[in-house]
Amino acid sequence: MSNPYREIFSVRGAKGFSAAGFFARLPIAMAPIGIVAMLSQTRGEYWIAGAVSAIFALTNALVSPQISRLVDRLGQSAIMVPTTAISVLAFIALIVGANQDWPAWALFVSAFFAAAMPSIPAMLRARWTELFRDRPELNTAFAFESAADELVYIAGASLSVGLAVALFPEAGMLVSTVFLVVGTAAFVLQRSTEPKVRHLEHGVSHGSAIRLRPVQIITLALVFVGSMFATAEVSAVAITKELGQPNAASLVIGVYAIGSFVVGLIIGALNPRMPLQRQLLIAVSVLAVTALPLTVADTVPLLALAVFVSGIAISPTFITAFGLIERRVPESMLTEGVTWVMTGIGIGMALGAFVAGWVVDNFGAQHGFFVSVIAGVASVAIIASGQRILAGGRTEAAEETLPQPAE
Template sequence: MPNPYREIFRRPGTKGFAAAAFVARLPLPMTTIGLVAMLSQTHGEYWIAGAVSATFALANAFIAPQVSRWVDNKGQSAVLVPTTIVAVAALVALAAAAWARWPNWTLFVFAVIAGVMPSMMALVRARWTEIYRDRPELHTAFAFESVMDEVVYICGPIFGIGLSVSLFPEAGVLASAAFLAAGTALFVAQKSTEPKVDPHRIRNGGSVMRLLPMWFVVTVFAGMGAIFGTAEVSVVAFAQAMGHKGAASYILAAYAAGSFIVGLVIGAIEFKTPLARRLVLASLIAAVTTLPMPFVGNLWALTLVVFLAGAAISPTFITGMSLIERIVPASQLTEGITYAMTGVGIGFAAGSSLAGWTIDAYGASNGFWVAVAGGAVAFVTMLVGYGRLSSPAGPTAAGGAALNPAE
């Protein structure tokens, strides 16, 4: 039986840009946690650490789609070089500001500027789409990237915290800048696989968010992001309440492991079911797996429940990304995928904040109700939007071609 993952790397250049993209997207999770690790040590206050980290995350969530739209207009190389230079300079400035104890407002300014960091998760998927558009290999490629996302979000925080604690406070943020510079340089150097800019694209066609189906998909991703954010906060709080705070690390690892394993399996299967129907089923499973969370009574039970919840993540993301590829015009794919990731970021921020408030007010176990709400949002959104997403006469691309997201 042929290995589908081996097959997608038979095309020249695929190994090169995939490896470069892995390095270039490590900085996003490294920076968010690295800022907390750095500023909590240099300033001794968690409020400033959390606030600056949140400022960077939100700035990136809102700026990255505009950067990706610029990429779709001008090309990856033309945009990645200047934006990466700005982002790297801002990260170095953040480290310098923390080390020299510059005024706190400078930290927020540099955090906003660093938010121009490009969405490498979208850029690498755009390259796969350029190579395997309308071919079954694209499903496997998206599955592979979802698995790599999990690896990045496991390794990134480990590097960010580990370097800051073991070397010096600014080490995590500086390493993030170095990874971003090196990874992007290697990625840009892969010219043969760079998507071509469509010369016939209508420049004033507007954002992909003018397409109603995109709102449904982005909202589904926001609901999934709320589950992520809730899990990170509530698992730590529950483990601490049980007297074993350190257990949170292996419980969260089980969450990532569930998504990792199922993502690999999903990528090896060639589905015949329409994408919209698969996303309804995936969002239903994701919602159902959150229901036991508020009722678990010990760490082992929580580990099992969290593993099952993680297993529902990859199918949702893989299918959702494939659906976006059918919804948006080909010339705006990078922007479309970036908006989906923005939805995850906003959902994550909302979920973690609401979970924290709920835990403080009602206890650790009740924080998981926010995850239940996130799952409900994702599933109900798909029920409401199913007719539009599965319609044979899908939204119309900028060039006038009808798209069929259901196929």
Template sequence: MPSPYRALFGRPGTKAFSAAGLLGRMPLSMMSIGVVTMVSQLTGRYGLAGALSATLALSVAVLGPQISRLVDRHGQRRVLRPATLVSVTAVAGLLVSAQQRWPDWTLFVFAACVGCVPSISSMIRARWAELYRDSPRALHTAYSWESIVEETCFIVGPILSIGLSTAWFPEAGPLLAAGFLTAGVFWLTAQRATEPVPHPREQHARGSALRSPGLRVLVLTFAATGAIFGAVDVVTVAFAEEAGHKAAASLVLAAYALGSCAAGAVFGLLHFTGHASRRWLTGVCAMAVSMVPLPLVGSLPALGVALFVAGLTVAPTGVTTMALVAEHVPRAQLTEGMTWTSTGITVGVALGSSAAGRVVDAAGAERGYLVACAAGALAALIALAGYRRLRPGASTVTAGGAASPVPVAEGGPAAQDSPSASPH
């Protein structure tokens, strides 16, 4: 392991909570694609599969920030365990209703309740922020490490979820995802020493973290990039099925995640000058351009190569986003702020998967990738329009959690050791 990453784990407890986070985040890559695979296996209806995936994602978008706000107030252990039990119970109901061929509306009810799943990514990043709040460079490395962990989940998760659902029984993928979630959350919340200190209720009198204009720009942009991810998931499964190798979809999606993982590993070793907003804008535009080749590929190997290249843009953009969240959100609302960016992605996944499922049903898999192209173009337009709210000189957050008119610029004396002040 390169020395910056090795030094990162010098603090007691860091290896344990990072490992728990790996387990707890596996459903991030397994649940949605597992539901799509399960429903398409049982019914052959990609429209229904995409709509259920969208319902699940929208419920996460609605409930996730509220759970994180409660975590900021009351602590991870008190909130995450009951929320996880509700989510896992809903997953069980979803699997039973699908297997028993109950009416479609029951599937949607249970999918909506699955949204109680906590944002494990935000919980882990909040722990890193608590440990390395005075070391910007270490915090940048920590966020880069978390991008590697997440992409590892997206490499392994789809292979497990799609592979088990196609080779064993259709419900196997979501079932295993629920098991990972339960184990990860209970292991994580058993580790009290590294848990961030809850903030009193009165610190939240300022209202939602979304009052920050910069955070709103990040969330809206990530909603569009989430649509890319949702569309790619659904269309890739359909593309592989049309090619006669449905199980190979997991390998193709793993190539997408592998590209992001490789880029994140390198990104954590680099030292940049200049403000994070410029790299963020470049990353979003690069993600948009990387979608252009997808409707043009004609085979699974070519698709895998194209998605690997596209993945190179994902992790660096996500790491830089966390730097910007830390600048624009008070410390007392950091978990909520990070969760709002995840919520943006989740909303986008919902819209992208639903739209892509309908296009696949109507016009075939290759045309479905046009949804990803349109989403990428929209993300670039939103980023360009909102960039001024993220540039140096926009309102940022001081170490004490209060708004400050002076930015913490990466190249300045306040952060000269780090490429960022600071998600799948």
């Protein structure tokens, strides 16, 4: 039996841009927690550390689709170079500001401009799509990227905090910025695999990809999926602390990602033939059902087991969601469409962390997981109600951007 992952990496240039992209996207996981670790040590106040990190994360979530929209219009190299330069300079200013005790407003401004960092996962998926458009290998490539995303979040956050604690407060952010510079430069220099700039399809408006119904449905559903991730993390930290084993939180959260990582690789190798919209409905349904055991896990071993099981459908959800975007969004809007979905995940994580924190504070640690259950049900309802639209073709999606004729 052939190895599908060996096959996708046998294509010329695939190993190069994938390796460069892995390092270039590490800051996605390293920067938010790195800002907290850095400022909490240099300022001694968690509120400002969290606020600056939130400004960065939320601004990046809102700006990334606009940057990706420009990438679709002008090309990856033309946009990634200037936006990355702005982000790097802003990160350097933030690091210096933390070290030199600059006023709070300077830290917020630096974080705001650092959010110009482009969406590397979207750029990677665009390159895979250029290589394997409308071929089964694309599903394997998307499976690999989803697994790599999981690995980035596992390794990146731990590395950032570990460096800040073991060396000096700014160490995590400094290494994150170096990864951004080196990884992005290596990625951009590989011009042979850069997607061609495609002109807008005939009859398609210049509007944003978020106006497309498939993008709206998937993005909204993944807002709730993202909130499930954050809820699981917040609740796991609260429960392990309540049980007197706070150090077990990192183990529990790591198990959550490992389950997703393994299943994602398996799905990519199997490459199921079922329609993607049905696969997505099954994946979010599994997410919703497997969230239920979390509400009754009252020991660390039970919590770890329940979290592992609840994580098995994360990568399949991502794989099918991005696969649907590739098939339902006009080629000239692909990068922006992928980025909107990732923005939905980011917004969901921010909202989920806030809501779960409020529930834990007011009703107890165990009740935090009920937020995951509710969010899971909401994601199932959205994907189920959108099956007809998600089953449509790329042409139908493109036509939805056309202005409606007057009555």
